[in-house]
Amino acid sequence: MKNNVVSEQASIKTVHPEKYADLWDRPGYLVRRLHQIHIGLFTQACEGLDLTAVQFAVLSVLCADAEMDQLSISKIVGIDRTSGADVIKRLVSRGLATRERSKQDRRALIVHITEAGRRLVREVQPLMEEAQDRMVLPLTCEEYEVFMRALRKMIDANNDASRAPMSQRI
Amino acid sequence: MKNNVVSEQASIKTVHPEKYADLWDRPGYLVRRLHQIHIGLFTQACEGLDLTAVQFAVLSVLCADAEMDQLSISKIVGIDRTSGADVIKRLVSRGLATRERSKQDRRALIVHITEAGRRLVREVQPLMEEAQDRMVLPLTCEEYEVFMRALRKMIDANNDASRAPMSQRI
DNA sequence: CAATAATGATCAGTATACCACTTAATTTGC
């Protein structure tokens, strides 16, 4: 199976030796562009709420699981632990989350979402959905399905290429 | 045609009211993850060369067109003009590019790539291709084609959602 | 049980990536 996929890919390369000549032929470039577009759509949808997409992802995770240490949150959200700590620090300073030392492991910081945090998540949830919808609006059902499957396959296969490998799925 | 696409998308929403419940069901989240993975693959491939993916994109553009002002470069690469100025400043300080006032428009800064810059682009080109290949390796030919088409459709349709709308294609 | 390894967090530093505001030069519109 794996070999089959590899040989198919190799055949693309053989047939199209100049496949990455144009920026618009580079998947990595297009992914960066689309990422920025999604950030833009999310920010637009959350106008005035002063919440970033990553901050919302962290709050979403905290909503699902009552308490969790910083590193686990960072892994689930798929960001570096130092980025995660930065984001959580900002959430705490805004009163959307609290932090305290774990009794079991005194190295770990356990993060809790506050009631204000939960309220904000409930408020932003439909706005997040709107941003997602707007991004994928140009796609047909079939394209959407293939697109999502392709994303998941590439992320799964290259999980170790990023410093924040995703160990779990919420 | 546009209406047709919209109604197809709407039908997904009706059938799957909880389609964005899980992080792995959110296209924006997956795009962010894949973007980070591609950065990781590129950095890995360029081990020791101290060049980022965005820096290489800028140098690529400069290689294709001999001279260009900062704003045009930023637009083509798809980054904010201030980010572009930052990146170009670093390239200049490393001797990979030069900057000078335009004679025609004394507001504009014209950027040139140096011979050292061209040499670096030639050296990095195959490494960039390797990073692209590795990212899309898990995809079949058909998935790759649909994935690329989907990316282009979404970027085209939402071009104005990002502050750096792409006016041209190199 | 003590030396070692692994782990969770922090700090300092760098590189995007954006916004808001300002300055200077060019276009425009009357």
Added chain:
DNA sequence: GCAAATTAAGTGGTATACTGATCATTATTG
């Protein structure tokens, strides 16, 4: 022809996102 609008850069600020180093605590192992 000159005021007004536009445009290219610059400045200062914030938020990811990562690396490398360090520190404290916990786990392992000889």
